[in-house]
Amino acid sequence: MGETIAIAMWGHLTAWGVVAAVLVGLIPLSLTVVSTPAAGLVGRGPILIDGNAAFTPANGVTGGRGSAKDPFVVEGWDISAAGGDAVTIRNTDAYFDLRNVSVHSGGQTYAGVRLDQVRNGRIEGASFSDCGPALAINSTSDLSVVGNSFTANYAAAWVSSSTGLIFTRNTFRSGGGLEFSDSMRVDFTANAATGDYFFVATSPFGTGSQYNVSENTVSEIHTSTFDLRGIDGVVVEGNRLSSGGPGVVIDSSTNVSIYQNTISSAGGAGIAVGGSRHVLVDGNTISNVVQGQGISIAVSSDVVVRNNDLTNNEYGISLQANANLTANWNRLNGSGFWIDAYTVDEYRSLDVTNNTVNGLPFAAYRGCHDLTFDRAAVAQLFLVDCRHVSIRNETFKDLETGVTLINVEDTTVDSSVFENSSSQASLRVAWGSNVTIERSNVTRTRFGDGVWARYTRNLTVIGNTIRDNYIGMVVWNTTNATIFHNNFIHNPDVQAVDSGTVGTRWDDGYPDGGNYWSLYWGQDLCSGPLQDQCGSPDGIGDVPLSLESHVVDRYPLIRPYGLAAIPPVARIDAPQVHFTVTQVVTFDGGASYDLDGTVVAYAWDFGDGTSASGSYVTHAWSSGGTYNVTLTVRDNSGETNSTSVQVSVEIPVPGAYFDVKPADPLYVTQAVTFDGSGSSSNWGGIVSWVWDFGDGGAGSATVVSHQYSAAGTYSVRLTVRNSFGASASMERSVTVLPIPDIPLRTYQNHAGFRVPIPSAWSLSEDETFQDVTFAAVLRGPVHEGFTTNVIIDTGSDNTVRENNAYLASIVDSLLKSAQESSPGSYLSESPTYRSIAGHAGVVFAITDPAPPPIVQRFAIVVSDPHDRFWFVILSAHADYAFLYRAMFDAMVDGFEITIQPPVGSALLWASVAVVVGAVATVVLVVILRRRARPATFPVGGSVYPTTPQQWEGSRYCGMCGAPAVANGRFCGACGAALTPPRLDAAPPPGEPPHGRE
Incomplete structure (x- = not known):
């Protein structure tokens, strides 16, 4: 810790150490990776073959003549593509075989092999890694890519405008797909792919024909595996796909056959066909599709979906907006059918008979009449153009939808259960007329509507419970729908939607209600058609229900129809159950709920005769005891329920605590602070603090100060009492020691004084700080980072006066300067005017409370005969200054002046002596000014110049004849007294007035 001393009569000096910060820079290292050729291969630079004539040894050709039977051979090379395409062949029709080569390091910039305007090529047994792409093929025909290894490439192949391509028995690992554009007669067969990123795809902006993707094995990827678009003639057969992305995607294509593939663990549809014609999906096995359909056919025509096995897929077979589609003999487990279309004719063009779902028939009928399904063993019902159908006592669970009724007439769905459907609606009605849905339960349609009806005439929905669906019911563009006596319960998004309908009634008038x-x-x-006959409730809400979705029920029922109202469940959430009197606590009833309605009122009873309402309340008890807090909730049906929690309320007992400052050891007469502000009221409000200091002394404030007059160990006790009369105490022992004696020794300084000083303190003579030199500096103990110190010094001044007024002016000037430097400074010890060393002196103290608080005790003595002053300054931490009071008094009492007053006994004169005297005078003046800045010290009417005094040519020493300084009292050469100047004499230019008051 830095040593701190006082260097002036009112200031502090703090010497800080310097912390050097060293920044260590990191030098980046550049690592060059050198590829080593694969075993048996020879490293060489890139190959460029442009035209048949360029098949030469210089271009890597190792054999052959370029015919079908004896093709050119390029083999045995290890080639880096780091600086450009590794192999480029263009404008050739000679037969060639590129085999047993390793191509690598092209990154996302350069191709491994680039073929342009090439015919009759074969790439076999090669290794491609880290290229983008491995193969770049353009306008090429009759090319075979056989038995190659593709590893971690940005792309395996980019193919455009090419014909007659065969990819077979290749392996693809850790990334790199194949993309084809405007190409035809492409075979991708018997290949194997693993890793995160792989696909075989065609550009959505190009065309193509005759693609055969067969007998491939693909696993552990997360992209669409086979994604073929705009192709005429597609065969996808016998592939085994286990991936995290969609399996087979066909779009905008014709003459498509997807046959006997095995697909599992897809993250999209196992097979998805969109916008295509003449499609066969036959004999496929699809399982464990976790996000999507097993088979999805959309906006396609002339489609056959048959003999497929689907197991444990999120959705089974989805058929949307298709025409002339046949789906037969499919077996679904764990999911079912979802069928949708835009028009009745589209529905009529579908044949979806002879399928099973979970071992039960998928009951699909078209043009039927007079059918009854009563507890029939069916998984789903799909009816088109049927009449006089009765569906009752059926259960449809855990599938996409339960019943789909398309353009049916005179049909009833009665007393059936629809539960946990996963698509657009559990019960769907479109077109048709005279459809009745009654006494059924439709619950938990996860992502859609419980009941969905559109374009239907004379729809009647009565006595159903529609609960916990995303949307309860939607009627859209219907005519004359009557909907009443249904229970719409906790459908979270929207209870019901009425859009574009004509003649829809959401109630049956009064008194039947809605x-x-x-x-x-x-x-x-109230009661009555206008609900204006109050005092006689009728089970109907007094105000209509109007929803933003255009539903208006004029007579909403207060209680569920046909069901017993379920009372609400009351819940109290309390952060704790033990409190103190007046402590404000919160109770939250927001977790209360109602299984068939809404909690509309909260009533609280706190057990002390007070109550409150609302789901969130606060309360404080005024007296101690045990109380039952009871919450009673009421739901929208008027049902109530209560719950209670028992709480204990205690009279708050305060917690007594106090700190002592300074910490042990303490000393006799030391001011000790006892701080009880750390005591805890515990909601009781402390009203009194009572202190017993153990020596007969007492106090009554939060923070008190006390001084012990004798050494010993004392037990200090604080007792606090709160507004309830409860009290608590804390005791703590403090040890008070006698102030230790500080041994002194006699010290004599060459500057002309002798004084007792502490023997153990360090002594520094003529110590200079910022060009100011002190005669003696003493350093003692360190307290809380501040070094106790004494400064002793002297200086000459021919204006000093040995009277109290003069000394008082010094005190006033120092105090003013101290307050200018630190505004909080104050006179902490009044001046004591006394004799010091036989001359006039004053003792006083100034305290600067700024951290750390410092007390400076001054003793100043002035001598008229000597024209000189002396000062002794003690600087100490304010909390420990008392330890040094006796020492300082002894130093002042023993202070002696050893320098004699100037006498005219020596006749010495020399120019050098005069200069020394002048410089000494200047140094003294500067020292005085720096010690006293920003004010001038001492005061008494004189102002000291900051430049050397000018010689007055007409004044000389009467003893030795040496020139004298203008304001000097004694000769600088021999020390004799000088004749005082005339008071009316003008000072030299720039000099202040001189003389004494």
Whole structure:
């Protein structure tokens, strides 16, 4: 810790150490990776063959004549593509075989092999890694890529405008797909691919024909495996796909056959066909598709989907907006059918008979009449153009949808269960007329509507419970729909939607009423068609229910229809159950709920005669005891329920605590602070602090100060009492030691004084700080980072006066300067005017409370005969200054002046002596000014110049004849007294007035 001393009569000096910060720079290292040729291969630079004539040994040709039976051979090379394409062949029709080569390091910039305008090529047994792409093929025909290894390439192949390509028995690892554009007669067969990124795809902006993708094995990828678009003639057969992305995607294609593939663990559809014609999906096995359909056919025509096995897929077979589609003999387990279309004719063009779902028939009928399904063993019902159909006591669970009714007439769905459907709606009605849905339960349609009806005439929906669906019911562009006595319960997004309908009624008038709505908050206080006959409730809400979705129920029911109302469940959430009197605590009833409605009121009873309402309340008890806090909740049906929690309320007992400063050891007469502000009220509000200091002394404030007059160990006790009369105490022992004696020794300084000083303190003579030199500096103990110190010095001044007024002016000037430097400084010890060393002196102290708080005790003595002053300054940490009071007093009492007053006994004169005297005078003046900045010290009417005094040519020493300084009292050469100047004499230019008051 830096040593801190006082260097002036009112200032502090802090010497800080310097911390050097060293920054260590990191020098980046550049690592060059050198590829080593594969075993048996020879490293060489890139190969460029442009035209048949360029098949030469210089270009890597190792054999052959370029015919079908004896093709050119390029083999045995290890080639880096780091600086450009590794192998480029263009404008050739000679037969060639590129084999047993290793091509690598092209990154995302350069190709491994680039073929342009090439015919009759074969690439076999080669290794491609880290290229982008491995193969770049353009306008090429009759090319075979056989038995090669592709590893970690940005792309395996980019193929454009090419014909007659065969990719077979290749392996693809760790990335790199194949993309084809405007190409035809492409065979991709018997290949194997693993890793995160692989696909065989055609450009969505190009065309192509005759693609055969067969007998390939693909696993552990996360992209669409086979994604073929705009192709005429596609065969995808016998592939085994186990990946995280969609399996087979066909779009905008014709004459498509997807046959006997095995697909599992797809993250999209196992097989997806869109916008295509003449499609066969036959004999495929699809399982464990976790996000999507097993088979999805959309906006396609002339499609056959048959003999497929689908197991444990999120959705089974999805058929949307297709025409002339046949789906027969498919077996689905764990999911079913979802069928949708834009028009009735599209529905009519579908043949979806003879399929099973979970071992039960998928019951699909078209043009049927007079059918009854009563507890029939069916998984789903799909009816088109049927009449006089009765569906009752059926259960449809855990599938995409339960019943789809398309353009049916005179049909009833009665007393059936629809549960946990996963698509657009559990029960769907489109077109048709005279359809009745009654006494059925439709629950938990996860992503859609419980009941969905559009373009239907004379729809009647009565007595159903529609609960926990994403949307309860949607009627869209229907005519004359009547919907009443249904229970719409906790459908979270929207209870019901009425859009574009004509003649829809959401109630049956008065007094039969409308529907029960779990979100209805109205009350039942009145009756009558206008609900204006109050005092006689009728089970109908007093105000209509109007939803933003255009649903208006004029007579909403207060209680569920046909069901017993379920009372709400009351829940109290309390952060704790033990409190103190007046402590404000919170209770939250927001977790209360109602299984068939909404909690509309919260009533609290705190057990002390007070109550509150609302889901979130606060309370404080005024007296101690055990209380039952009871919450009673009421739901929108008027049902109530209560719950209670027992709480204990105690009279708060305060916690007494105090700190002592300074810490042990303490000393006699030391001011000790006892701080009880750390005591805890514990909600009781402390009203009194009582201190017993153990020596007969007492106190009554939060923070008190006390001084012990004798050494010993004392037990200090603080007792606090709160507004309830409860009290608590804390005791703590403090040890008080006598102030230790500080041994002194006699010290004599060459500057002309003798004084007792502490023997153990360090002594520094003529110590200079910022060009100011002190006669003696003493350093003692360190307290809380501040070094106790004494500064002793002297100086000459021919204006000093040995009277109290003069000394008082010094005190006032020092205090003013101290306050200018540190505004909080104050006179902490009044001046004591006394004799010091036989001359006039003053003792006083100034305290600067700024951290660390410092007390400076001054003793100043002035001598008229000597024209000189002396000062002794003690600087100490304010909390420990008392330890040094006796020492300082002894130093002042023993202070002696050893220099004699100037006498005219020596006749010495020389120019050198005069200069020395002048410089000494200047140094003294500068020292005085720096010690006293920003004010001038001492005061008494004189102002000291900051430049050397000018010689007054007409004044000389009467003893030795040496020139004298203008304001000097004694000769600088011999020390004799000088004749005082005339008071009316003008000072030299720039000099202040001189003389004494």
